[in-house]
Each structure stands twice: as C-alpha cells, then as structure tokens.
Amino acid sequence: QRSQSLGIHISDADIEEELRRQFVPTAAPGQETDPGQLEREFKDSYSGYLTATGLSDADFRVIVEEQLAQQALAGVLAQAIEERQQHVEIQWIQIPIDGQILIGDVEQRLVNEDFTRIAQELNSPSQFADPNGYVGWVPQGAFPELDDYMFGNQEDEIEALTPGSVSEPIFTNEAYYLIKVLAPSEERDLTGLMGSKLLRESVDAWQREALVAGTGQGFVRMNFNSRLYEWVTDQVFITAPRIERPTPVPELLPGIPVVPGGG
Numbered sequence: 001q002r003s004q005s006l007g008i009h010i011s012d013a014d015i016e017e018e019l020r021r022q023f024v025p026t027a028a029p030g031q032e033t034d035p036g037q038l039e040r041e042f043k044d045s046y047s048g049y050l051t052a053t054g055l056s057d058a059d060f061r062v063i064v065e066e067q068l069a070q071q072a073l074a075g076v077l078a079q080a081i082e083e084r085q086q087h088v089e090i091q092w093i094q095i096p097i098d099g100q101i102l103i104g105d106v107e108q109r110l111v112n113e114d115f116t117r118i119a120q121e122l123n124s125p126s127q128f129a130d131p132n133g134y135v136g137w138v139p140q141g142a143f144p145e146l147d148d149y150m151f152g153n154q155e156d157e158i159e160a161l162t163p164g165s166v167s168e169p170i171f172t173n174e175a176y177y178l179i180k181v182l183a184p185s186e187e188r189d190l191t192g193l194m195g196s197k198l199l200r201e202s203v204d205a206w207q208r209e210a211l212v213a214g215t216g217q218g219f220v221r222m223n224f225n226s227r228l229y230e231w232v233t234d235q236v237f238i239t240a241p242r243i244e245r246p247t248p249v250p251e252l253l254p255g256i257p258v259v260p261g262g263g
Contacts, residue, residue: 097171
C-alpha cells in the first residue's frame with residue numbers, strides 16, 4: 001500500500017503476466033507453438049515450483065505483487081538520480097564482520113605498512129573494488145555509511161578526509177572498512193555500476209522512511225524515457241526455474257562502459 005502513494009498499482013493481470021513470463025517456456029525462433037501445450041507446460045512448471053518451495057499459489061502471488069511494486073518504485077525513484085554527481089576517489093580495506101581479523105589490528109598495521117599491500121592481503125571480494133582495494137570514483141549516497149568520511153557533514157561539523165588520509169574504522173551491517181581518499185570531490189558522470197548501487201540505496205531508504213512516516217508522499221509521475229527506468233522495468237526480481245537471462249546494468253550516459261554487477 002505504501003507504493004500506492006506514488007501512483008503505483010499492481011493489478012491481478014500484472015501478476016498473472018509476470019507468472020507467465022517466468023514459467024511459460026520460450027519457443028525457439030521459427031518454432032511453431034501449441035497454445036494448449038504451452039498452457040500445460042506452464043501449469044506443470046508453476047505447480048512443480050510451488051511444490052518445491054512449499055509456497056501456495058496465493059502466497060507466491062503476494063510475493064510477485066510485492067516485487068513488481070518494488071520494481072515500479074525503483075522506476076519512480078530513478079527519476080531523481082542525476083546523471084552527473086559529485087564523486088570522491090577512494091580505495092578501501094574491507095573486512096568481513098564475521099571473520100577472525102580485527103579491524104583495530106589492521107588499523108595498527110597501517111602505521112608501518114602500505115595500504116595497498118594490506119588491501120591485497122585482506123580484502124573481501126567485492127564487485128566494487130579491484131584486488132588492490134581500488135574502488136574509484138564514488139558518488140554521495142552509494143555507500144551511505146561512508147559519506148561523512150568522503151564528503152563531510154556540515155550539520156554534524158564533520159570534515160571530509162583530505163587526499164592521502166585514511167579513515168578510522170567504519171562499522172556497517174555488511175563489513176568493516178578503512179577508506180583512503182585519493183582525490184577530493186568533483187563532478188563526474190555516473191557509471192552504470194554506481195548508478196545501480198545508488199538506486200538500490202534510494203529504494204531501501206524510501207522503504208525505511210515509509211515505514212516510519214506512513215504514506216504521506218504524493219503521486220510521482222514516471223518518465224518512461226529514462227534509461228534507468230527501462231533497466232528497472234526489465235529486471236527479474238524473483239528467481240524462477242526457467243529464468244536464465246540476467247539483465248545488464250544500463251548505461252546512464254551513451255558511451256559509458258557498463259560494469260557488470262555481482263554479489
């Protein structure tokens with residue numbers, strides 16, 4: 001219901017269409033199809049999936065409805081993401097929160113050891129950083145817990161890190177970080193990878209705020225010309241047995257190479 005405040009409504013027909021998109025087999029080009037056979041295969045595939053997962057038809061339709069609503073919500077919020085943003089260039093050491101390495105010990109090692117060498121040794125695999133811990137240019141909001149260190153916070157009188165300086169240990173729900181600023185804030189084009197991350201953070205933030213504030217938001221008109229919106233509406237948010245076609249992250253601006261996403 002929160003998404004209805006943004007003019008988003010998911011109908012029974014939308015849900016049925018999504019179910020069939022996921023579970024009806026795709027015919028090869030030029031292959032004749034028998035509608036009756038396709039219907040039987042849909043029912044068999046869908047029924048088998050429900051049996052395997054232990055979900056009822058009603059339960060799964062609720063899941064599909066929620067995911068379609070989230071998909072549409074992301075499309076709405078994408079319109080507020082500017083294609084040029086302030087970025088800071090960073091490198092990081094990222095330590096898993098459930099590992100044996102203590103971030104305080106890593107901080108002490110930095111007194112006498114090279115940041116890059118420690119990053120090479122200790123970093124968790126990440127789609128956002130190379131083996132040296134180099135993340136590159138990061139826009140504000142892509143990693144909210146790191147923003148104060150990269151961009152500063154006037155309200156809390158926090159100064160941004162200067163180039164060459166390293167943060168104190170940063171604790172998040174996903175990992176522990178030490179970040180090193182390589183270059184100060186400057187306006188740059190948003191890449192597909194960072195645009196995707198920024199959009200996911202926007203969706204998460206909106207949902208958190210909506211839980212607290214209720215449905216006070218008004219109707220937001222969607223701009224169907226947005227490349228981000230086109231990407232979002234093509235995403236497969238629910239994994240079904242017959243779906244094996246990942247959608248690439250979009251180019252936010254023509255000619256910008258797309259960096260594949262990952263876990």
